Amino acid sequence: MIGIRNITQITIGGVSPFNIADHVALPPFTLNNIRDLYAQYTHETHQPFSDEAIQKVFEETQGQPWLVNRLGSILTLQVKPKTTDEIKLSDIEKAIQIVINEKNVHFDYLFEKAILYQKTVESILSREVKYLPYDNAQSWLIQYGVIRKSDQHAVIANPIYQKILSSLLSTKMFNSQKFKKKIFISYCHDDRQWLDRLTFYLNQIKHQNIDIWFDDSIQTGTNWSVAIADAIQTSHMTICLISPHFLNSEFIRETEIPAIQARQDEGMIVFPILVESCLWYLIDWLKKMQVYPKDNNFLSEFDEKEQKKQFIEMVTEISQLLSSE
Template sequence: MKPFIKEFKMNYQPPKRRFEKSGFVNPETAYYVPLENVTNTDNEDMKTMVDHGRYFSIFAPRQSGKTTFFMTFSMELEKDSNYIFILMSFEDCSNYSSHQFYTYLQEEIYEQLLHRLENIECYQKEEVKTFLNGHTLIDSASFFSLFKGLNNIITQKKIVIFIDEFDGIPVNEIENMLTTIRKLYQKYKKHTDKALYSVGLVGIRNITQLVVGGVSPFNIADHVEIPPFTLQNIRDLYQQYTQETNQPFTEEAVQQIYEQTQGQPWLVNRLGTILTKQIKPETIDPIEIDDVNKAIQHLLQEKNAHFDNLKEKVLLYKKTFNKINAEQVKFLPYDDAQSWLYQYGLIRKQNDLAVISNTIYSKCFSDVSDQMNHMTEQKKKIFISYCHKDKGWLGIIMNYLKGLEHEDIDIWFDKKIKTGEQWNPVIADAIQTSHMTICLISQDYLNSDFIRTKEVPGILNKQKEGMIVFPVLIRNCTWKVISWLKNLQMFPGDG
């Protein structure tokens, strides 16, 4: 007679943590895996670059886990009491005046600096506080003198500044800020003790944006990219859930998630939530490949802020996105449309080709062009391109055009940019969706770097698709020697 053996069966246990979708991932409340291979082209990790006092750019698409990475990195860095880590974001700064911008810089830098000095019980804290109380940030020169002064007080401390969403910096301050950072770098690059020890700029689409006057403190080799999850990262993430609940993911399911998401952190976490909360909740039955396919269909049909945000970005560059989605397109990092799509995490480089970042994005945004065409058929739009020094003329032109708005024609100029929106993509979208552009031509207009490098290329590209370009000469200038203008009929008459 066989002895009786009680069969042991694991029961489902409620999870103690969750799959996090955005913001800082606290390992105590959410499943977390550290990102791997965050290195530059010389295979140096970020800690090594900071230790060597490097100034570098960091590529990190939105919803890529960068917030968690930076917070984790700062905690690791500040185990050394000589480091002072300051993290700022220029995301909401694009519409700031210079005064507002430097006020924001002062608040962020001073608060984080003093808080860190308090935590490490720095004996020069009071001297630093006295210096800061007498030093107001009002322009790039005062930004330079801030660190020059700190360098005389806390030479043994190393201030590391990471600036997220650097593209959100006010347009009129880009050159000032980069020039000042370059001056600080050059002045102290041979010093082992320097206050502004290392700088990381996040949100730079390509390294040429960091070059001012032919010189840059940012080495191309030091460009760092925050990578997506690897297949092993995804295994480890889901295994944490399994250990808490006893519900496993089959290897085929994990591989399917990796293939469909290419490791995009938001997608991986969102699918984890859908699978465990809606497809197979509160059970130890394994999550299989069919469950993953159901979860993907659910994800594609749901409304969420992540997709809504990306859809807006696709609309800005729908022609380029659709071309990449439909055919083989060479990856061109300095192409404006591709570089924006790359920064938003919508495309990636595969060999020498630009490809949609993952299958889910390809499916989700494949019909955006049709939606946009329907929208633009409903209402015509006129884009007004002008220099801010000529805003008086804008008022005169608007007085003549005002009546057109009653005929369902939208008159668009930069005052319609909402607070918090980034200028570059919004203006690019306005040009892309316009049927006509009126250019208010003056010498200030021709001298504007922003108009020349940002607006005019978009206007000319849209002109090739049939948009009307109508230049209006408001003040005498050298327009006849400008290649894109000299072949256009100027109003009035021949200028």
């Protein structure tokens, strides 16, 4: 979650009330919370904040904890350092421009989540969008802290995020941001041999800033269904290993595929691989897509030499698809 699930690199050295430990879960600050936080600094240094300045911080951040603390640091360490002069409304404007133009991990997270749900973010930035509690993209963007509900509309979480994301969109930088690309692999455990064959070749393109996720990545004690749902939501591509076992799996059919389809609507690439003979062509969702191998043959029908050739061709195409994202 942007600034709520992960709060990182908040303060610049020394003891400061604007220091929050890494990986702290916090709800948005209220106006009174911000007033109290800044009062701690005033008590220690005798440098006051005007009421208008505090109100402006609240309006621009909507209480987003990282932003509130980062602005506090910028105000006291860059805009008006080592003085007891009052921090005024004009100082807040300067601090906002500094934070908007700086490079930091927090905004990297923001960009990463916005790219995953680019279509929804673009819609919210460009027009009024009705808040839909059961909309998959909106639900995840709210959890990540990118958007919030305002009256009956879905809006960007705060004006600072609005400025940053609007700038990103206007300069057409969404697709050019160089973030790690994640591949989620959907498969049935009965097809483990095919998973192992595929990952042997996928591992060879990891140096292209590609991450590969399947259920072996789930740590002991983790709720595996939640982990899988989160992996799908944060992936740029899903590879489906299509077989009779895959099509017969209730969990894949009822849980994974709806989540994959929802992400596909937001631009995630789906790459179906036919591994064993099955009735895939009767599945509306699958028959509308390009399947691999491209001649619609099943990998199990090829000899060993041809299988290797097909894996190399498919992984090459996977690399090219992710590179063009």
